[in-house]
Amino acid sequence: MSETVLSTHGLVMRFGGITATNNVSMELRRGARHALIGPNGAGKTTLINQLTGVLTPTEGRITLMGEDITRLAPHKRVARGLVRTFQINQLFDSMTPQETLALVVSQHQGAGAQWWKPLGSSKAIAERAAQLLEQFHLSDVAQQQVKHLAYGKRRLLEIAIALACEPRVLLLDEPVAGVPAGEREELLQTVAALPADVSVLLIEHDMDLVFSFADRMTVLVNGTLLTEGDPETIANDPKVKEVYLGHGTATEAAHV
Incomplete structure (x- = not known):
């Protein structure tokens, strides 16, 4: 069985009542392609905010590479290889x-104070950036200001930034949200x-x-884990169909 790199144990997040x-x-295995899905208000963003340290769980714990990170600061989680892109x-x-x-x-290489020097002054940094x-x-857009980039290119840059941090675990937060069909x-x-x-994830x-x-999927509904399994199992799960449409398959819920 492949190694678990990130796991949550009984996470509860309460806001008042x-x-x-x-x-x-839930568990994320080494090399996984794991999707977290659910209707609006399912608790996906709250869960991700707990994983990244934006929120501290009311109950439960989070482990990364076997280490308890439940109360670790967000930047320290990044340093340990847990990196997120934002919606x-x-x-x-x-x-x-x-x-x-x-x-x-x-x-990331510990030369933050030197970043403003001409790019060519550090061969290693220049090569990695290239x-x-x-x-x-x-x-093709390396020299354009970010504000002039097409939206799809901006999303690509955001994922590139995450990869520049050399993550062990990458949380991809709605990477195609708002991206035009052509991009x-x-x-x-x-x-x-x-x-x-x-x-x-x-x-x-x-x-x-x-x-x-995805090779594995977790479905959240009303903050609760509804089910988990491979894509075929999820697509044919009656509970998942009911959550999304009341009929049809989960794939038909794509744009609901």
Whole structure:
């Protein structure tokens, strides 16, 4: 059996009288392509915020590589290899992709104070930034200010930033949200080609992406884990069908 890299144990998150996550336990295996799905208000964002340290659970615990990180600060989780992309793009508009990735790479390598030096002054940083630009189809826009990039390119840059942090676990938060149809294919191909040794937890409403990407799926409803299994099992689960449409398959719920 493959190694568990990230796990939750009985996570409960209460806001006053509201229970946003209710005794959620799940495991992410090494190299996994695991999707977290559920209707709006299911508790997906609350769960991810607990995983990343934005929220501290009311009850339960979180482990990363066997280490309890339940109360660890967000930046320390990143340093240990737990990295998240955000549903809403958060980038420096006045910087170029090349400058952005050079900054992130230099910080990750412990040279954060040196990032502003000419890019060529550190061969290792320049080479890693160039590698990421090529991997994420950004070489042709490397010198453009981020504010001028097409939205799909912005999402690619965001994932490149996450990979620059050399994650063990990557939380992909709705990577195709708001991306026009004409820009989606490049992004979908890039997501599919993420390094095999990086364990990915995908949070996504687009069921086409979910079913093409995931080898395992967890379904949350009203803060509670409804079911978990491989894509075929989930697609044919009567409880999942009821949650999404009341009839049909889960894949038909793609744009509900």
